[in-house]
Each structure stands twice: as C-alpha cells, then as structure tokens.
Amino acid sequence: MKKGTVRTTVTLFLIAIFMLLLYVFVGRPMIGFVKDPEALDAFVQSKGTAGLLVFGFFVLIQTMSSCIPGLPFYLASGYLLGGFKGALLCDTFATLGNTAAFLIGKKFGRDFLLYLFPEDKLVHVENIIKKGKPKIIHILFMLLPLPKDTYAWLGYYSEEPLIMWIPLTFIARFPHIFLYTYGGEQLMSNKYMVLILGGAFATLVYAVVLMLLKKKN
Numbered sequence: 001m002k003k004g005t006v007r008t009t010v011t012l013f014l015i016a017i018f019m020l021l022l023y024v025f026v027g028r029p030m031i032g033f034v035k036d037p038e039a040l041d042a043f044v045q046s047k048g049t050a051g052l053l054v055f056g057f058f059v060l061i062q063t064m065s066s067c068i069p070g071l072p073f074y075l076a077s078g079y080l081l082g083g084f085k086g087a088l089l090c091d092t093f094a095t096l097g098n099t100a101a102f103l104i105g106k107k108f109g110r111d112f113l114l115y116l117f118p119e120d121k122l123v124h125v126e127n128i129i130k131k132g133k134p135k136i137i138h139i140l141f142m143l144l145p146l147p148k149d150t151y152a153w154l155g156y157y158s159e160e161p162l163i164m165w166i167p168l169t170f171i172a173r174f175p176h177i178f179l180y181t182y183g184g185e186q187l188m189s190n191k192y193m194v195l196i197l198g199g200a201f202a203t204l205v206y207a208v209v210l211m212l213l214k215k216k217n
Contacts, residue, residue, distance in 0.1 A: 041080055055080075056093035063097030063149050070094070070149075074177055078184025086181035087174060094177065095170040098142075098152035102165055106156035113153055125150050126157070134158035135168070142172035 044051035062068040077086030105113055129137050138158045141151040
C-alpha cells in the first residue's frame with residue numbers, strides 16, 4: 001500500500017473517531033443538558049456571565065458540527081433569556097462558528113472537507129451555490145431553512161472578505177434563529193401555536209425555494 005493511501009486512511013480514521021467522540025462525550029451531554037430547562041437555568045444563574053459564555057460555546061461547537069442539532073439550544077435560549085436576547089446570544093456564537101468553518105474551509109480547501117462530509121452532501125450544497133450570485137446565495141443559505149452550517153465550510157466560494165462575511169452571516173441568520181428562540185419562550189407559557197405556525201411557515205418557504213432552484217436546472 002502506498003504511503004499516501006496509508007496516510008489518507010489513517011487521517012480519515014482519526015477524523016471519524018474524533019467526530020464519534022465529539023458526539024458521545026460533548027454532543028449528547030449538551031443536548032441532554034439543554035433539554036432540562038430547570039437544570040440549565042440553575043446553572044446559568046449560578047455562573048452568571050460565565051454560564052452564558054459556556055452556553056454560547058455549546059452553540060459554537062454545535063454550529064461547527066455536522067451531527068449535533070441546533071434546535072434544542074435555540075429553544076433553551078429562548079426559555080432562559082427570552083426570544084430577542086436568546087436569539088442575539090445564539091446568533092453571535094453561531095456566526096463565530098460559521099466564521100471559523102469559513103476560514104478553515106478557505107485555508108485547506110475542498111479536499112480537506114471531504115474528510116469531514118460525504119461528497120454527495122458537498123455536491124448538493126455546491127450545486128445550489130452555482131445557481132446564482134455568490135453573495136445572494138450566502139444570504140439565502142443563512143436566511144432560509146437550508147443547510148447553512150454545511151454551507152459555511154464552503155463559504156469561500158462567495159469570495160467575500162471576512163469583514164463582509166461576518167455581518168452578512170449575523171444579520172441573515174437572525175430571523176431564522178429568532179423564530180426558534182421566540183418559540184422556546186412561548187413554549188414555557190404553553191403557547192404551542194406560535195411554534196407550530198413558525199415551523200409550517202419555514203417548511204413552506206423551504207419548499208418554494210427548492211422548487212425555484214429546480215426550475216433553474
């Protein structure tokens with residue numbers, strides 16, 4: 001077996017082990033933690049600002065991961081801080097996570113990303129990217145219920161400078177995150193209709209966008 005093949009195999013194995021350990025020892029405990037609002041609230045209250053920073057770090061890790069869902073964090077943030085403040089906290093750290101992915105993807109390129117994601121997943125995102133103007137596609141990914149965290153790793157396709165990438169990502173992500181944080185705030189008051197209507201609206205928008213993109217093929 002050639003040295004290059006051995007090196008690639010070992011690298012892929014180590015990355016797979018890392019992702020598995022990340023999910024088992026970080027992802028699952030994080031999700032369990034945020035699903036217990038009372039325990040999470042007690043933790044944040046006891047730690048003050050440091051507790052919010054830890055929670056924000058959880059969001060950052062979730063954003064960079066391809067195996068940890070973000071919804072529990074957004075709902076929990078809405079419960080803790082209210083819809084608007086919770087969205088600001090989550091959006092700030094999600095933008096930091098997306099920016100880190102953007103910089104790593106830009107530095108190491110597509111070949112490196114194939115170690116992190118299945119090629120068909122990258123191709124799916126790349127096909128959407130190629131359908132329009134790069135900056136518009138960037139905004140659409142962050143604004144709509146599209147795979148924004150995967151897109152961030154391929155964000156270098158937009159050829160945007162960092163000073164433009166950060167505010168565009170933060171502003172475009174905010175409405176989507178606010179929908180869930182506000183839903184989390186309302187859930188604590190047993191107002192489920194807001195979350196149901198928000199989810200239905202997001203699904204409708206997603207379906208319309210997919211149809212428009214397919215028409216361009």
